[in-house]
Amino acid sequence: MALGPLASLAAAQQEDAQDHAKKASKTKQKSEKELFKEIDSQYKKWLNEDVIYIIAPEERRNFLRLQTNEEREQFIEAFWQRRNPDPDSLDNTFKEEHYRRIAYVNEHFPSGIPGWKTDRGKIYIMWGAPDEIDSHPTGGNWDRPMDQGGGSTSTYPYEDWRYRYLEGMGENVEIEFVDPTSTGEYHLTMDPSEKDALLRVPGAGLTMAEAMGTSSKAQRFSRTDGTNQAMGVGGQNTGKDEFDRLENYVNIMRPPPVKFKDLEQVVTSRLVRDQLKFQYRFDFLRITSDTVFVPITVQIPVRQLSFQEKDGVDSASMNIFGRITTLSGRIVQTFEDTLRADYPSSLLQQSLGTSRIYQKAIPLSPNLYRLDLVVKDVNSGNVGVVNTRLAVPRFQDDQLSTSSLILADNIQRVSNKDIGLGQFVLGDVKVRPRLDASFIPSDSMGVFLQVYNLKVDEKTHKADASVQFRILKDKETAPALRFDIPADKLPSHGEELTLENRITLGSLAPGKYKLEVAITDNLTKQTITPTADFTVKPLPANPK
Template identity: 45%
Template sequence: MAAAIFLGMVALPAIAGKGKDQEDQKLTKQERRRQKAVQKEMESPYKQWINGPVGYLITPEERAAFKKLTTDDERDTFIEEFWRRRNPTPGSPENAFKEEVYRRIAYANEHYSSGIPGWRTDRGHIYIMYGPPDEQTTHPSGGTYVASPTELPYSGPGASNTMTTYPFEDWTYRYIPGIGENVELEFVDPTLTGEYHLTMNPCEKDAMANVPGDMTGCQGGVAIGSIWNPNLVISPNQLGGGSSSRSGSMVTSNIMGHQYDEFNRLDLYSKIFEAPSVKFRDLQTLVTSTVTAQLLPFSVRTDFIKVTEDTVLTPITIQIPNRDMQFENKEGVMTAVLDIYGELTTIGGRVANTIQDSVAVSVPQHDFQAYVNQKSVYQKSVYLRPGRYKLSLVIKDDKSGHMGTENLGIVVPQFSDDKLATSSLILADQIQPLPTSEVGSNRFVIGGTKVRPSVNQVFTQSQNFGIYMQVYNLGLDPKTHLPSANIEYQISKDGKAVLNQTEQAAAIKDASEQITLEKTMPAKLLQPGKYTLQIKITDKVKDQTDTQTTNFQVE
């Protein structure tokens, strides 16, 4: 039997060689010449690019596509596209991602070199992929170290939590996409050469682990996982039920603990070196294609707030019926997750801005029946120059896979610095001032005020009805240095006024050349029906008027 197996193994190379000869015979001289040319070209700087530090970021699909390219022009185009896909501000000539990657490479080469370039080391590899850790503890000289109980293979009577270590470092990332939260990595230099490597075994830093009779650190128990010390008192086979005996004492084993579970560590080790995926690529593909999917319907509106004469704050507000989302019960909390991708392009096709976000919608299970009949609102504000744009949006439900798309044209207005003008007239179900500490950290914020627009401008009688609008370039009275303007509000139904109100611009808080109109009232003061709101500003100093009108509904 053994002879038969041996003969079979010897025969395999001959078969493989024959197959290769037959394959070579099928290739024409021209094809062989082309393959040699491609191979030679791949030994050029292009090979250095794909096999260098940037190679850490290249996905397997991209690498396979790159190897199929046959000309330098194609490779140049590929490299340009590689960086463009990862540009956080598409269309911009500056690519912050590319600049950050090369900064990380320079840092790795400066700080982690050890006979080989820093980018080739494990620390350099991780640093280039994920940037600096959120937390870092270094022990460059090793020495005496007090280990936490979870770092040792057991704890109990007679166990010591001190060890003499090789140089090592602990890195912690609070979150790495595709891997998880609180990712802890340990690098050890057991050769004392400065070349730290990523380890799966917390006992590898124990410099005394292989010294018989030394009962500090990992001695006296097993090292974590499949790597263990044959000189130790207890072997893995003696463990049972999460505890083991030593000298008649019960010793609690940490091996079964989640933190150092062997499979979790192997999974982390395999994932940590994988190239990060390009986020929202499936949604971007849908945005740039002509496919339309409406399994997840939504509504969208845009508003325009002046920042400077050539910069306009443009809040993009999206409203989605909760009933169209797929919720999942997690410990008594119903949760749905939406991925949102959008592009704003100029009439010339240049991408002016993008939206990329994941949003979790959560509600306690006992409130879910009422909540499912309501709607959720999301907002992203971008800064745009005046002009015409196309807004393309795709929303995907993470759990059901359903998608919805929307394409609309928007015209960002040009606000002059001298003519009376107004922002968009926004009807909102929430208008409230924010503490200074929350101004920059919330959606639905304009200046220091939270303004949540009603996308469809439909209010129930249980809601508040809010009005928000900014007025620009008011003339100032030379005596009072305050604006002199009338502001008239009128709500009408079926052509008949049901509410009229007038106020003076000078009476508004912080009145100057620019004022902000903020009004709220209970919607129950209006009977169900369709209404028209008109706001007219009459500037007595400049003798100019501006009128804004919009429709809304009360149910």
């Protein structure tokens, strides 16, 4: 029958689309092969041996796009953590079980190739040990079930594995492996007749209908469902057509679903880390020798946010997620908050040069951690991600030491009811860090520092310390500004001293500077000098 013009056009378009899809697929495969060649051998092995059966296609593509070994290590860590049934545990039982399975199949299923490459090895690694195994390592006589025609025949070696339940496939899943060469090379089959050793022997291994002459053995080879099994007695069949078998085969070969998808975003977000840029810092203040107070501060430029206007107010919203883990992957702390930015529409343009700032303070034990920070602009969907090491120091009890030296744009006392509460509050003081450490001459730069383990005089029960502030311009040795605070001018203190000072910058020319705070314990003659860099920028020009 001839096709009409529209039908011909549709057919041609469909053919072009298919050709385009084939070309795109080949290009994609070529690209992945080229990317694979560029990675180190240890990562090739991880991708093509260790996790080849359980990694999802999208995960594999994402892994190949990573640029550095550090990113690959982070990806691998997150890959296992996504599948960890108990993220808070020191042990990852999924990972341990996975490598146990690999060791098991390499020991029990080798056949000229490593066990992990065999069909039985693949299924065992993906789905674990079956609930039942019906094994016939030498083949033998087999009485066919009635839905496969009945009668008796001889078989090659074969195994039937039964799983009571597999996620994505349901209950009572049966998988058959056949070794037609009797060499130990079992392969997965969808055809129940493949184990029939007499299938192609005329007059042997007949079904009941064939033995009675009501059916011909040749009819088995005229089926169109990809099998050579006989029709069941009375027209019965196994209840599975070719589509059922194909669907089961596809599901069995598909990587097992990830049970714990709450961490999936961490994996994919590594690939979009530059959509939203933000600054961050963490500081360390001693609570005890075993506990450190760690304020984590995040600053997001307003000009990167997407605003929506309503009733004369432009609004943006950011979701902030943080996670601190040990190097073994155990989650120590997570936090989630929402930060808003609301401006009258008439003031939005002049507000674009400002930033929004957020802080979360967490007590931690001295240790080396990993910090993951995610900031999402709700209106645009843009995401920024930071993955970094967090080395929390140990403050020794007998050694002069200090907290982080914090440069702030705001230091102020809080009321008694707010002590220790809210963002930026350190004890009885609110300290808002200036993350870019950038000031103008009209600014008053706040300085916050705690000093620990000053010696206390046994007679006066007081410490004796002196403090000197020095500001040095970039690469100059002579201080551009210096002032001293003698012991009698320091706030009352024992072995711990807290400095809260403001430094007027009006006398400093624009440029890069270093602040040095030298603290001397006059009883032990010990001196410690923490430093911090900052920049003085020119005053902005007045608009004409």
